[in-house]
Amino acid sequence: MTPGSPADRPSRVNGAALRRTGLLVAGAAFVLWAVASLTFFAIRLIPGDPAQAILGGPGSQASQEALDQVRRDYGLDQPLLVQYLAMLGRLVTGDLGTSYALKLPVADLLGAQLGGTLLLATLALALAWLLALGLAIWSTGRGRVASALGEGIEITSAALPHFWLAAVLIAVFSTGLGWLPPVATGTPSGLVLPVVTLAVPLAGFLAQVMRESLLDTMQQPFVVSARARGESALGVRLRHTIRHAALPAISLSGWALGWLLSGAVVVETIFAMPGLGRTLLQAVTLRDIPVVTGVVLLVALVYVLMTVLTDVVSRIADPRLRQEGAR
Structure with missing residues (x-):
């Protein structure tokens, strides 16, 4: 051989x-x-x-x-x-210690708070992806006006601070219209405003990445060939370009989840949601060192695992990465 x-x-x-x-x-x-x-x-x-x-x-x-x-x-x-x-x-040895303030094992304390924060971050990431993908598809290939408008929306959304956006959403949809509760109630309606608060700034950033990648992909030879075969512009986007254009955003999803977990500190405090964010803020205030260390380590571990997962998904979506890894 x-x-x-x-x-x-x-x-x-x-x-x-x-x-x-x-x-x-x-x-x-x-x-x-x-x-x-x-x-x-x-x-x-x-x-x-x-x-x-x-x-x-x-x-x-x-x-x-x-x-x-x-x-x-x-x-x-x-x-x-x-x-x-x-x-x-x-x-x-896996021993995170005991909380100074609550006199409870840190592992048990974090286990009780992890689910709520992960649910909030996961829903926000999914919504951010949907908003970003929709905006990127809408703003490309529709002329300069749509492109400029889409770029303006992306930049504005990415620059919005969580605390400001949360205050505006509460003022409009809770105080003004009375459609949604201003704080978390443990019901689906109580999750809407926190999820939107986290998702909108991230969607603006992801949309910028997706739109640039989508514009580059639309110039590739396989896209030109598809248009020459008679496929419509929308059909080309849905069948050919979205997968390739989404690769950079997929690679950034690990970072995005870590960014969402850090943003949960502000959002959970504003909307009175139980979770790792509020737990971390209270622990820092009380100098509860074992809890602070445990929360930060857990967030770092989630970030590492998400980074590995996005790497695997990227290799599945792009055969070129698998070929490079086999060399």
Whole structure:
């Protein structure tokens, strides 16, 4: 069997897949370590004593003896490097610690809040994709006016701050029209405004990427051939160009989900929604270090997994990427 023969191709593909898997695992481990390290040192720059946070905050009027005992129990009397290494050791074993404020295991606390935030982010990502795809298809191939109008909508949407958009939506659809509740109610109607608040700015950004990719794809030879065979402009978009034009946006979906999770801090606070965003904000305020570390690590893990998933989807949608990975 000569090198490069068809019989040797499966081994080369398997070797490339193993190398890529190894790189992904190593990259994920590095990202989680970096996030944990940055969070550990950043949270300690916040003014205040973690021992007081454990005992109920500055208003608890804890005695010096109680503070010293808490520092010994939680290892806060140790040098910072020792505390850092101890934290890494616990994380390696899957132990996220216990919340200072709530006295509950961090893993249980995050598990109870994760579902709501993931639902909010997933719905917002799906809506953003639909809005972006619709706007990109509508604004391309319809002349300069439609292109300029679409570009203006994209730029404006991408620049909207979450807190401002949330305030406008509440004023219009809750206070003014009375169609939707101003806060989360645990019902589908209570999710509408938070989902729209998260989705619209992201849709503006994704639409810019999709429109540019769609314009480039429409100049490709296979599109010209399809038009020469008599297919309509809409048919060419639906059958041929959308899949190729969506590839850059698919690649950005991992980043988009991470961006949505960070935006959930603002949205969940404004709409009084239970979730990781509000939990993180409260933990930072209370200097609840284990909860802050746990939330940030969980968001980073979701981001890494979503990035891997988008990579797989991109390779399925674009055979050229699979061929490059097999070399």
